[in-house]
Amino acid sequence: MAKARVGLRHAEHIDVHEDDIQDMQDDEAQETLDESMDPLEESGRTVDSSDEEVEDAVQEDMARFEETFVGINKRFRLINRIGEGTFSTVYKAEDLEYNKYSNDWDIDERENRKWSSPAHRRRPSRRPHYVAIKKIYVTSSPIRIFNELELLYDLRDSDSVCPLITAFRHLDQVVAVLPYFQHHDFRDYYRDMKISEMRLYFKSLFTALRSVHAKGIIHRDVKPTNFLYNPAQSRGVLVDFGLAEREGTDSQNCACHMSDEDRRYRINNSVHAQTQSSGHNASSYPKNDTRNSRRANRAGTRGFRAPEVLLKCTQQTCSIDIWSVGVILLTMLSRRFPFFHSADDIDAFLEITTIFGRKKMRETSLLHGQIFETNVPSYSEGGHSLEKIILWCTGRTGDKTQPKKELDDDEKEAVQFLYRLLECNPAKRITADEALRHPFLTKAYEDSEADEDMVDLVEA
Template sequence: MAKARAQLLAIHQDDIREDDAEQTLDESGDPLEESGRTVDSSDEEVEESVAEDIARFEDSFVGINKRYRLINRIGEGTFSTVYKAEDLEYNNFDNRWDIDEHESRKWASPSSRKRLLKRPHYVAIKKIYVTSSPMRIFNELELLYDLKHSDSVCPLITAFRHHDQVVAVLPYFQHRDFRDYYRDMKIPEMRLYFRSLFTALRSVHAKKILHRDIKPTNFLYNPQYSRGVLVDFGLAEREGTDWHPCACTQTPEDRRYRISHSHYAQIQHQPPSYPKNETRNSRRANRAGTRGFRAPEVLLKCTQQNTSIDMWSAGVILLTILSRRFPFFHSTDDIDALLEITTIFGRKKLKETSLLHGQVFETNIPSYSDGGHSLEKIILWCTGRSSKDEGTGLKKELEDDEKEAVQFLYRLMECDPTKRITADEALRHPFIARAFEDSEGDDDMDLVGV
């Protein structure tokens, strides 16, 4: 997308005093870079640099190799590194978290159960970087503990600290790199993928927790079993944390009154201009997450964000799969991100959304239309079906099941968070509900429970 000027102006003064440059939480890693590091590797495929990294970790964390045999590095992000390890003391503890083990034993013969006890059991060891604040680490471990019995959510087994180094021990889940399968997913497979994801989000949101970093690399999915687990709660927080009044929570009447009596309303009929000296306080809000997956209200610095931000991010994943483009959005900053959304939804929708949160959105890009483009058209463009059919001369259209997916996508990518579908509603939506019909009678389609 071409660079152009866009501007965000606050309609009213907030009760927030910090400078805009001071952000509350950090940005997660680039989704394209991260996805290349989530591939599950066999024990033999250990690169020399990874082996050296493991050796350094074992030297710095005294005693870790007595309880776990580190095998390989399976993930690396902005705030942590994850290793696959064998649990050397597995049989000495209660392992109710191990759903796969329970399922295996349930159907195994007595002789097979003895063999199961002797086989190696794997865990994922998450080494949290020492640059992370103590409060961030405590928050992540506390939320993981609270979610330990939640469906399709990766539970916390235990945690250790050695000096300033903290590690969290989590179940090890077999999964595939999102980039290996998303282009080949059919609609029935999409239903199963999102049934599992929204099952996890329903559990998380029921406890009033915002994950804040929903993206493919944080949902470990196994297409073979049509199930996945939600991981990485490093940016998660409880709903209501550090909230300040935002216009989006006011009644429509109060919001209209405030807008009509704002500085913005007074200069509507004047030539566009920029103040030489800005005297209003800057607005500070939580912007944690990953570029391309942030909801409009996050980009617009809403100070009362809720669980609906995760639903927008899930919608971006669905748009990615339907369009066969990853990452779909790839902006360099928040202004570019808003412009990318404007390309699809149009200037009118973005202006309305901005006013909803007490902000003004203006852009001087002439190519942006007021109405934007339909998601159907976007998907047809991205999948090379924008031209007419050579045989019939008719305009190409989406298949019926694709149209149903797009209607569901509109509910997820609703710019107004108050109108956005919830995780519980999503599981009852016809698009997801049909996943139960597709998997009826298949015993391998069970959701992951912990």
């Protein structure tokens, strides 16, 4: 995908008062603050026509928005509501002042002009130009809003990342103006994707994450509805940086960043080890534990959080985004969405245990200085292979009288890639840059070249 460069307009200054934000009194309150909307409840597609039918409730919503945000209707013509989330609502709008500004961010316009005559390029574009207006809810923290806009500005020249065009503030209301990208609902195409199409999807997604991670930014909420993908163009754009943060923000030392020797020493001298040595069995815990509960950033969406997020790792890295991408690939290969659908962090961790087994989860917990024990008999010690999970989900293990069914070669290669994404140890998990060099994704370039050869053959 071509680079999308932002041409920032003269926006109204956004005043941010860095008021002290008190810590939440309990984890449930923090969960509410940082929990993104359930993926099944989110809007996830756009339509081709700018004159699409608009529901009465949406018309009323847009009318209220225009009434409360003075002057917005002079710059933009609101068309429809195209997305609703926990922290914002997104509208499709026509940019009425498009020709007054530099619009380097407009990829489609650049592509159109590339094939136009020199005389046509000099003329102002007369076709309608659409943008996405993100209305950020006033319940969002001013620091959170400022952080999102600042990160979007830093990412303005990044491949496959939605750039910030400009932002406006009126009283306590802030809106961000972003490019409008035509895309399809993930639920409309994920079951039918061929492996060759998956390669293109993840090549585009990892191109975006490579740019984001190169700047030390963790997206924290990678999921299908935050990657606007157009299968016809094999192009996607990573959006919604409302929960994103710079790597190292509020970070504290965690056992996962210690050497193996130091980690073993810490475990052998832990409160848990002392409890065991006092004659209690392995699953015993201190009766009176006076230590403060561990606090860590747990922002994101249920079902897409990495194990270290669920274990409250205090030194999280960009690798948490890679795990989320792995969940998307697992969803495509298994044809199940959402694949994980837990009610809370404990259930989410047990869902992962179902696949990887108790032994792996004990090791993963110890890596972050936590102890994992369960007496639920249905969780096996060794877990199940991802191949078996996919065969079971796609109905290829039911009939024992038929020959044993296996994954085809392309699926096997996808699963090998999936193991690198769903690596429970974040230090061993593949990076976005490494993913783009993995054979599973490098073949996406070969597939594209083969398609071009076929086109050339037809044209000849």
